Amino acid sequence: MAFTGLYVERRSIIHRLDARVKLIWFLLVLAASIAAQWDGSVSVFVYISIIIGLILAKIPIKRAILIIAYSIVFLIITVLVWAAMYQDEGVVIGVVPLANIRLTDVGLLVGTGKFFLIVNPITMFLLLITTTRMYDLQEALVKIGFPYKFLFMFTLALGLLPATFNEFRNVFDVQKSRGIEVDSKNPVKRIVYSVSVFVPVIIRMMSYVWDLSIVLYARGFGASKKRTYFFPLRWSRADTVALIILVLFYGLIIALKIAGFSTYYAVVR
Amino acid sequence: MSSGKTSTALWAVTFVIAALFIAFLLYIGIDIITKGLGNPSQWLITQPFVLLGRTTWFIIGGILWVLGTVLFFMELLGWTIRGGRLVRQVIRWDPVDVSIVALTAAVYGGALAATGGIPIIPGFTWIRPANALAPLFGVLFGIPGALGTAIGNFIADALSGYLSVGSIGGFIGNFIIAYVPYKLMRDQTFRTPRSIVEFYVWGVIVASIWSSLYISWWLDALSPVIGLPSQFVWGFFAPWVIFNNAFITAIVSPILGYILYPPIKARGLHWSDRVEFK
Numbered sequence: 255m256a257f258t259g260l261y262v263e264r265r266s267i268i269h270r271l272d273a274r275v276k277l278i279w280f281l282l283v284l285a286a287s288i289a290a291q292w293d294g295s296v297s298v299f300v301y302i303s304i305i306i307g308l309i310l311a312k313i314p315i316k317r318a319i320l321i322i323a324y325s326i327v328f329l330i331i332t333v334l335v336w337a338a339m340y341q342d343e344g345v346v347i348g349v350v351p352l353a354n355i356r357l358t359d360v361g362l363l364v365g366t367g368k369f370f371l372i373v374n375p376i377t378m379f380l381l382l383i384t385t386t387r388m389y390d391l392q393e394a395l396v397k398i399g400f401p402y403k404f405l406f407m408f409t410l411a412l413g414l415l416p417a418t419f420n421e422f423r424n425v426f427d428v429q430k431s432r433g434i435e436v437d438s439k440n441p442v443k444r445i446v447y448s449v450s451v452f453v454p455v456i457i458r459m460m461s462y463v464w465d466l467s468i469v470l471y472a473r474g475f476g477a478s479k480k481r482t483y484f485f486p487l488r489w490s491r492a493d494t495v496a497l498i499i500l501v502l503f504y505g506l507i508i509a510l511k512i513a514g515f516s517t518y519y520a521v522v523r
Numbered sequence: 524m525s526s527g528k529t530s531t532a533l534w535a536v537t538f539v540i541a542a543l544f545i546a547f548l549l550y551i552g553i554d555i556i557t558k559g560l561g562n563p564s565q566w567l568i569t570q571p572f573v574l575l576g577r578t579t580w581f582i583i584g585g586i587l588w589v590l591g592t593v594l595f596f597m598e599l600l601g602w603t604i605r606g607g608r609l610v611r612q613v614i615r616w617d618p619v620d621v622s623i624v625a626l627t628a629a630v631y632g633g634a635l636a637a638t639g640g641i642p643i644i645p646g647f648t649w650i651r652p653a654n655a656l657a658p659l660f661g662v663l664f665g666i667p668g669a670l671g672t673a674i675g676n677f678i679a680d681a682l683s684g685y686l687s688v689g690s691i692g693g694f695i696g697n698f699i700i701a702y703v704p705y706k707l708m709r710d711q712t713f714r715t716p717r718s719i720v721e722f723y724v725w726g727v728i729v730a731s732i733w734s735s736l737y738i739s740w741w742l743d744a745l746s747p748v749i750g751l752p753s754q755f756v757w758g759f760f761a762p763w764v765i766f767n768n769a770f771i772t773a774i775v776s777p778i779l780g781y782i783l784y785p786p787i788k789a790r791g792l793h794w795s796d797r798v799e800f801k
Contacts, residue, residue, distance in 0.1 A: 260681070284688070288748055335752055371750035375687050383681065407621055411628035411674055418633030441650070442549070445771060448652035449778050452634065456656075456779075457786055459630050463622045464790075470618035 260383045268311035268385045272493040273394035275500070276382050279307075280375070282504040287374040289508040294366020295518035296511055301370050303503065304377045311385045321380050325373045332372065333365035340364055363518055388412065393483050402481045418459065425454045530716075537716035541777070544723055548770045555766070568762040577743075577757050584740030591737045594702065595695050598666050603706075603800070611801040612666075620667045623792065627660045627671025632678035650767050655775035657768075658726040661701025662711045662780060663787045665794025669701035689749045692741025696734045700768065703730035705794070713780035722777055731768035735761050 263269075268276075283300055290297035308318055334350065337357050344360030383391075392405045429436050429450050436451055438444045470476075554567045563569050572580060597603065603612045614620060634653035657676075660668035676697040680690045704726035705711075710718040739761040743753050751760070787793050 284748075291747070291750060332750070335755055339752065339754075368750040368752075371748075372687060379681070379687075403616060403621065407624045407628070407670070408674055408677075410621070410625035411632065411671070411678060414625055414629035415633055415678070418629045419637055422633060422637040442774070445650070445652050445774050448655070449775060449782075452652075452656065452775075452779055453782050455634070456630060456783060459626050460787065460790065460792060463619065463626055463792060466622040466626070467618035470621065475618050475621070476616075 261387055262314060262317075262384050264312045264385070266311045266385070267492075268307055268381070270492065271385075271496055272487055272489055273386050273390040274397070274487065274489070275493045275497050276386055277391075277394055277398075278497060279500050280378050280382050282500055283378040284375050286504040286507045287371045289511040291367045291371040293363050293511065293516050293518070294370055295363060295516055295522075296507060297367050297370035297374065298517075299507060300374050300504070301377070304374060304381060307381050308377075311381060313381070313384055317380070317384065321377055325369075325377070328373055329366075329369050332369040333362065336365035336368050337361035359518065363516070389483075389485065390487060393487055396481065397487070403476070406475075418455075421455045421458055422451065425451050425458075428454075533716040537719045540720060541723065541773070544727070545773050548766070548773055551766055552770060563759040563762070566762060568766050569758060572757050572762060577753050580736070580757050580761070581740065581743060581753075584736040584743070587733055587736050588740045588744075591695060591699050591733065595698055598702070599670070605800055613799040613801065614666055615797070619792075620797070623664050623667040624671040624674065627664060627668050628674035628678060631656050631660065631672050631675030632682070633675075635675065635679035636682050650771060652771060652775060654768050654771040655779060657697055657700040658704045658722075658730055658772055659701075659776050659779050659783070661703070661705035662708060662722075662726070663783065663793060665705050665798055666702075668794070669698045669705060672701040673698040687749065688745060689738075689742055689751075692738045692745075696738040696741075699737055700730045700734045703733060711784075711795075713777055713784055719777055722780065723773065726776060727769050727773045731765050731772065734768065735764040738764065 283304065286300045287297055290300065334355060337350065338355045338361075340358055340361035341356040342358075344358035347357045347359055347362060349355065350357055388409050392402075392409055395405055396402050426436055434450050435443075436447050438447060551566075551568050558565045564573055598612075601611055601614065602609060604610075605612075631653065634656060635651055657672045660672050662668075664671070673694045677690055677694050680687075680693065704722060707725040707729070708718070708721045710721060712718050713722065739756050742749055742751050742760065743756045746753060746756070784793075788796070791797075
């Protein structure tokens with residue numbers, strides 16, 4: 255299973271893009287979010303562009319909801335923290351109940367800008383790993399100079415995650431069936447009970463080390479310094495077009511921010 | 524006094540030290556709950572950060588960051604400090620080492636995700652029992668275990684949707700949690716009073732503080748890129764990470780270490796059986 259279930263197989267325009275385009279997309283999102291971090295009214299367009307990407311990629315709604323739910327928690331915390339720091343600057347919009355913080359337009363712009371600075375790369379990363387096979391991502395990263403062995407360890411660990419989850423589930427069930435407590439409402443007891451879960455899981459997982467290494471030896475792992483790929487990455491015309499659109503869009507956002515543009519001051523006020 | 528009585532007395536002292544240490548951490552936890560999560564500036568564990576101020580901690584964090592980063596790359600490139608000298612260490616990075624890294628990463632990342640957080644204040648704050656595995660993997664598997672811990676944390680960040688530029692700091696920060704006890708504990712058997720005391724000093728106190736300051740410095744220095752305010756980083760994040768790591772590792776890791784050391788050693792997977800120094 256590629257990227258242990260995080261990759262979702264779909265026939266979409268985003269899935270067909272070369273892994274290198276999506277990596278550059280990620281960097282562009284990061285750069286645009288940094289440039290617009292003091293102004294949520296501009297960085298919101300970066301967020302919208304990623305949401306459009308998620309829709310085009312036909313990402314399952316469940317996964318999208320998960321990331322949006324996280325985003326709401328971040329939004330509340332970030333806006334409150336930054337609004338508190340900027341409550342004496344700009345026009346007062348209202349007072350946040352309970353926290354007793356004066357919410358100003360400057361505080362709101364900075365708060366939302368900082369929120370998008372955190373959330374945009376996270377959401378873009380979700381888009382990247384949901385639409386890109388680990389095999390392709392690995393090849394793209396090797397091409398830009400990352401050591402293959404390190405990336406392989408990463409991929410192997412991800413590939414072993416479902417087995418790890420199964421081990422945890424089995425050990426939980428076995429220990430419960432033996433009458434050994436593994437859960438409690440008391441936090442300290444729960445911490446102590448975790449020992450009866452961790453020990454069997456670690457011993458079982460570590461017993462795989464020799465088996466796994468024999469498999470790797472048998473397949474000639476590390477025999478050749480240069481790794482070859484059965485399905486090499488191929489750059490198409492669609493990748494060039496997509497890259498031009500992405501560079502123009504995020505480049506425009508960065509240029510507008512450098513020029514001092516703000517959607518809020520240009521449109522709302 | 525006979526050696527048997529001396530040993531018993533040493534164990535008794537060790538247990539008292541461990542109990543006092545855990546009691547102190549429990550007291551810090553109760554202090555946080557009673558004063559409220561919304562008042563981090565009043566917590567007992569935050570007082571050193573409040574008293575010394577952001578600038579001092581930024582300088583201390585910067586020094587620890589440079590030291591941690593240099594050690595991280597030095598160790599991975601095959602150099603280490605031994606007996607006060609810079610020496611070559613031969614980690615083969617063969618399929619066995621690769622398997623150790625992958626399996627420790629899968630167990631650590633899986634444990635962080637599978638065991639979930641234990642809520643201290645439901646919906647706001649939790650502690651993770653899986654954090655106890657980080658120093659343990661360093662002590663048992665050495666550099667491959669520490670690298671596995673770092674990768675595991677990165678994977679857990681990706682699975683929970685928190686992967687960002689900050690995760691790069693978390694990557695090396697978690698490596699440090701595993702690296703410090705591996706490198707500085709002289710007796711790693713968890714079978715003598717000395718071993719337990721060494722673990723509390725290096726694996727619990729030093730590793731937790733170093734790792735927390737390392738990540739906090741990264742978050743603060745890159746706040747224009749990451750977006751977290753300095754007040755949050757030093758006033759909440761840093762003390763909370765210290766407490767979280769120290770609390771879990773103080774209770775669980777020595778027990779796990781005592782149980783797991785013999786089977787890991789017997790399977791020939793302990794770092795001392797796999798690393799050569801020149």
